[in-house]
Amino acid sequence: MNSELEVLKKIWENNGENYIKLISSQTGFGPDYVRYICKILSKRGELKSVKKKLGWYRITAEGKKELKSRGIIGAEILRKAGKIKKIVLLLSLKLPKFNFLKSKLVTTREKKLKLGRKIEKAVSFLRRV
Numbered sequence: 813m814n815s816e817l818e819v820l821k822k823i824w825e826n827n828g829e830n831y832i833k834l835i836s837s838q839t840g841f842g843p844d845y846v847r848y849i850c851k852i853l854s855k856r857g858e859l860k861s862v863k864k865k866l867g868w869y870r871i872t873a874e875g876k877k878e879l880k881s882r883g884i885i886g887a888e889i890l891r892k893a894g895k896i897k898k899i900v901l902l903l904s905l906k907l908p909k910f911n912f913l914k915s916k917l918v919t920t921r922e923k924k925l926k927l928g929r930k931i932e933k934a935v936s937f938l939r940r941v
Contacts, residue, residue: 815839815841815845815849816849816852816853817878817879817882817884818839819835819839819841819846819849819850819853820853820858820859820871820875820878820879820884821879821884822835822838822839823835823859823869823870823871823875824871824875824876824879824884824885828870828871829862829868829869829870829871830868830869831865831867831868832846832847832850832867832868832869833867835850847867850869853869853875854869856874857872857874857875858871858872858874858875858878859871859872859875860872
């Protein structure tokens with residue numbers, strides 16, 4: 813897990829708001845590094861600074877969405893049977909769209925002709941030497 817996700821997770825665990833010094837003590841990162849990460853996350857829209865409190869950050873809907881997509885939050889325990897727990901992660905399965913280029917298909921005969929031409933060039937070069 814990268815450090816940005818760790819910071820988001822620690823803020824989520826503390827009711828959606830957290831102080832920089834508390835995050836740094838929980839994660840083990842320095843306070844300056846945590847402040848830098850929080851600024852990056854706020855530029856992305858995953859965190860928002862609390863106006864009345866200096867150094868406090870609040871998680872936004874975009875941050876919750878990121879945590880859910882990574883499977884960090886949103887896990888549900890369906891049943892407990894003795895010592896066995898069945899956990900289901902709610903993940904969104906959005907497959908990437910692939911754009912296939914429209915190109916001419918090369919037949920095997922054309923491949924053989926190209927290979928033959930390459931061999932002819934190599935042989936003609938060797939004959940000169």
